[in-house]
Amino acid sequence: MTVIGVDIGGSKSLAVRVDDGDVATEERSKLDRSMSIVDAVALAVDKVSDGPLEAIGVGVAGLVRAADGVLVWGPHVSGIDVPIKAILEQRYGVPVVVDNDANTAALAEFRTGAGIGYRDGLLVTLGTGIGGAIVIGGEIYRGGSFAGEWGHARIEEGGLLCDCGKRGCWETRASGPALARLGREVIAANPGGSLATRLGQDEVTGESIVSAADAGEETARALVAEVGRAFGNGLSDLISIFDPEIVVIGGGLGSVGESIVGPARRVVVDSIHGGNLRVPPSIHVAALGQAAGAIGAAMLAKELLHVR
Ligand SMILES: [Zn+2]
The missing domain is CATH 3.30.420.40 (ATPase, nucleotide binding domain)
Incomplete structure (x- = not known):
């Protein structure tokens, strides 16, 4: 078949x-x-x-x-x-x-990937924006149809303009384009700096900055960590709302792994409601990438x- x-x-x-x-x-x-x-x-x-x-x-x-x-x-x-x-x-x-x-x-991750064996969890995708899915009792929860669109939870009044037309959405601070915007700001402020030199004529994208960070470029590492922390702040809110057994991180940027998920995980541990009196859920990178x-x-x- x-x-x-x-x-x-x-x-x-x-x-x-x-x-x-x-x-x-x-x-x-x-x-x-x-x-x-x-x-x-x-x-x-x-x-x-x-x-x-x-x-x-x-x-x-x-x-x-x-x-x-x-x-x-x-x-x-x-x-x-x-x-x-x-x-x-x-x-x-x-x-x-x-x-x-x-x-x-x-569906794929909870049946055959990082979420296997868990019945209640979240999948959060980090890429061009932030998307998500809610798994309850092993099934996808859709609400009316569209549940899980927390990338457009508005975290700031005013704030940056989002592709959805509103301002201050979570994904304006945590996404590939958010990382690229931070990179362009650094390069514009310091055109002879190490990040500008490293990227050269390459297009400034979330992926190119992650590659520079993974190769040890310090400014890129700081920017990736900043986006990771912004991502972690929202994850911490989602955990307060759902108390999932596991959170699986997917998407083009999320799948790159620890350089972005590590800082997010630390924010969750530091800011979770109830602090060290509870065990935060496991946060795993999608196994199927x-x-x-x-x-x-x-x-x-x-x-x-x-x-x-
Ligand atoms: Zn939005």
Whole structure:
């Protein structure tokens, strides 16, 4: 049985082809924001496709109504009220399931990755923005449809303008673009400094700053730690709200590991409500890395076949 899982994030897409339960191939691409979301998914599907398909699962970074597979809106993706499921089912002639990409990542991580064995937990993605999924009793909790969009919890009055159109959202302080903005500020203030020299003509992105930090560049390390702390402050609030058994950190920036998650974890330990009278939940980096969203989408697609 062949199913394809696709994850459309804010800046990248990742597709996997799963043959008889094993991930046979994985392809990631930079997203062309001028392309429609459906064409972006189809391009990703076609890249990994190799013969007949039985189902397609899609995770999208945005407000997705999983019941009918409609992308309602997303600050980092193009399109409003796009019936992705209906269009793709017509195009490929196979069943299609569409969900929020943090939900699909959570499904994969809690079944086969870092969250295995836990029934109540959170998955928090850190990338172009912050996304999330809530797992209760081993199942994804969706609320009305869109639960877990805590990247847009407003942590500052006024504050920086977010891609969602509001100001002061958590992800304006903790995300790849937030890290890039800090980097650009440092470089503008000190164009001959070590960070500017290190990055040279490279584009200043969250990833390039993390690479510089991991290579030991001190300014980059300080910036990554600053974003890690901003991330940790929000995690601490989520832990106060949910008291999860585990928090799994995914997404393009979250998956890089300890350079960003380490400072976040220390903030949680220092600021958690109840202090040292309680044991904070484990905070783990996603075991499936950046592929979690696509693998979970393929799992959802497989479930669809069992139901029918
Ligand atoms: Zn926002």
